[in-house]
Amino acid sequence: MKFPRPHLRVAQSQSAFADGKSRWTNLDLDPVPRAGRLWGPLSFVSYWISDAFNAATWQFASSIIAVGLSWRESIAVVALSFFIISFVIAANGAVGAIYHIPFPVIARASWGFWGSYIAIISRSILAIFWFAIQNVNGANAVKAMIGAIWPSFLTMRNAIPEDQGIETNTMIAYLVFFIVQFPFLCIHPNKARWLFIAKSVIVPAAWIAILVWAFVAEGSGPIFEQKPTASGSQYSWVFLASMTSVLGNYATLSVNQSDFSRYSRVSPKWQLLYIPLLPIIFTFISFIGIVASSAGWSRYNTPTIPWDPIVLISHWSSRAARFFAAFSFALASLGVNISANSISAANDLMALLPEFVNLRRGQIICALLSWALVPWKILESAGNFLNFMSAYAIFLGPIAAIMLWDFWLIKKRKYDTLALYQPSMPTYRFDSGGLLLNWRAVVAFLVGVGPSLPGLIHSVNEEIDVGVGIHPYQFGWLLGFVGTSLVYVALSMLFPCVECLVERAVYADEVYEERERVVDGVELGFEGDVARVQEGSGKEKGLV
Numbered sequence: 001m002k003f004p005r006p007h008l009r010v011a012q013s014q015s016a017f018a019d020g021k022s023r024w025t026n027l028d029l030d031p032v033p034r035a036g037r038l039w040g041p042l043s044f045v046s047y048w049i050s051d052a053f054n055a056a057t058w059q060f061a062s063s064i065i066a067v068g069l070s071w072r073e074s075i076a077v078v079a080l081s082f083f084i085i086s087f088v089i090a091a092n093g094a095v096g097a098i099y100h101i102p103f104p105v106i107a108r109a110s111w112g113f114w115g116s117y118i119a120i121i122s123r124s125i126l127a128i129f130w131f132a133i134q135n136v137n138g139a140n141a142v143k144a145m146i147g148a149i150w151p152s153f154l155t156m157r158n159a160i161p162e163d164q165g166i167e168t169n170t171m172i173a174y175l176v177f178f179i180v181q182f183p184f185l186c187i188h189p190n191k192a193r194w195l196f197i198a199k200s201v202i203v204p205a206a207w208i209a210i211l212v213w214a215f216v217a218e219g220s221g222p223i224f225e226q227k228p229t230a231s232g233s234q235y236s237w238v239f240l241a242s243m244t245s246v247l248g249n250y251a252t253l254s255v256n257q258s259d260f261s262r263y264s265r266v267s268p269k270w271q272l273l274y275i276p277l278l279p280i281i282f283t284f285i286s287f288i289g290i291v292a293s294s295a296g297w298s299r300y301n302t303p304t305i306p307w308d309p310i311v312l313i314s315h316w317s318s319r320a321a322r323f324f325a326a327f328s329f330a331l332a333s334l335g336v337n338i339s340a341n342s343i344s345a346a347n348d349l350m351a352l353l354p355e356f357v358n359l360r361r362g363q364i365i366c367a368l369l370s371w372a373l374v375p376w377k378i379l380e381s382a383g384n385f386l387n388f389m390s391a392y393a394i395f396l397g398p399i400a401a402i403m404l405w406d407f408w409l410i411k412k413r414k415y416d417t418l419a420l421y422q423p424s425m426p427t428y429r430f431d432s433g434g435l436l437l438n439w440r441a442v443v444a445f446l447v448g449v450g451p452s453l454p455g456l457i458h459s460v461n462e463e464i465d466v467g468v469g470i471h472p473y474q475f476g477w478l479l480g481f482v483g484t485s486l487v488y489v490a491l492s493m494l495f496p497c498v499e500c501l502v503e504r505a506v507y508a509d510e511v512y513e514e515r516e517r518v519v520d521g522v523e524l525g526f527e528g529d530v531a532r533v534q535e536g537s538g539k540e541k542g543l544v
Contacts, residue, residue: 010027017421022355064242069230069242082250082283087275101262102347103120107399116351124352137329142326144314199332222294223297244477247477251392251400289307401448430499444491455476
């Protein structure tokens with residue numbers, strides 16, 4: 001039996017999108033053909049349930065309580081934040097469902113080919129960070145699982161210096177989780193949806209059982225009687241900062257939902273399901289976190305609220321209960337790492353190096369890079385966790401705004417799919433010569449991010465006093481989204497890019513069909529494909 005020889009370069013598509021243009025696409029970056037669109041309503045619902053049930057969502061409200069708000073304000077922050085971001089996720093996700101292209105390609109329509117790298121690199125950094133953080137959450141869960149079977153594992157002698165922020169047994173668990181997770185990084189999204197379906201059944205059942213335990217054990221505990229410790233202007237800033245942290249958690253999916261919606265076989269209108277679905281699901285999970293943390297605080301008389309669920313279940317006397325509860329958190333971390341992080345990072349890395357990176361290689365590279373981020377230090381405290389969430393939200397809010405308004409308002413939902421892969425065509429060159437960059441998007445992005453930079457600097461080094469400059473950073477996602485929206489729309493209307501405003505949309509199916517068309521018994525070459533599609537060969541289909 002002969003095995004194919006490994007090659008440094010990845011396989012290139014033979015479609016009109018990639019012929020002779022390997023610098024800008026490969027087989028995995030090309031639009032998803034009809035045969036590859038396997039995601040239906042069940043896939044999307046299970047995807048979001050799977051994505052929501054993870055340790056970070058559990059920790060949202062309980063960590064907000066830890067920094068000064070009551071349970072009521074914490075629940076309100078989570079519900080309001082996801083209500084806001086659900087509109088952005090649905091709007092940007094619809095683009096992928098319509099054109100079946102991923103986020104890095106969609107970004108070219110508003111940023112230009114080279115300009116899109118600003119959005120791509122910003123998104124990829126956060127996706128890799130989140131992958132690393134979920135690895136730590138998964139490692140802690142695996143540590144609890146092993147400890148339930150082998151109790152002495154939890155008291156193993158630590159051979160790692162204390163200043164490294166991780167112990168030997170946790171590092172072993174990290175390695176175990178990493179090794180178990182690795183094969184899932186090689187699974188295509190069309191097959192990974194079965195993982196999401198399985199997780200959307202197993203993990204909710206386990207967490208609802210924990211909720212029942214919390215009410216039975218302590219009647220939900222004393223947190224429901226606790227008053228907020230923040231007051232006055234501090235209360236307002238803590239509220240806004242907490243909103244930014246929650247928004248930051250799903251800021252990646254507000255821009256890259258198309259990485260999954262591109263596999264949709266149903267109407268783009270299904271993306272509207274996110275608007276009622278996301279606030280309900282995420283708020284419910286955060287409520288479970290509050291009730292369980294409160295019950296644990298009361299029942300086990302811990303000095304602080306056990307906002308980390310693994311810390312909570314470590315107090316349980318039943319080893320079987322600890323094992324299965326920890327398993328649910330390990331599965332939660334694994335699932336969300338695939339659904340929200342590794343595939344997103346892989347698409348970004350593909351866009352940067354399409355000749356050498358495909359979807360599988362991109363996920364593996366993401367996993368390897370995550371080791372360099374020492375994510376266990378980010379999760380040392382509730383304050384650090386929230387600071388990290390706030391940090392990158394200030395970059396992704398403006399990116400999400402540019403993409404949303406570009407498609408729905410400026411371009412009036414009309415993109416030329418072929419031109420998004422061909423920089424030689426004038427459509428998305430933005431009159432920038434060889435720069436291939438939309439200066440309107442860059443200016444709007446800088447305006448949206450700029451006010452939050454002093455606060456970001458202070459969060460990195462608290463010795464740098466920025467005075468009131470810290471406040472814009474505390475609601476950086478909202479400020480960046482609104483500010484960038486206003487500037488980008490204004491610049492695009494005052495200085496319109498006429499070439500970008502196509503008369504009718506050009507869909508991927510038209511290009512694929514044109515490629516297969518035979519005229520006088522001879523298949524069209526690439527130049528013929530472009531000409532026929534641009535002449536409007538899809539008009540007979542009633543496409544707009």
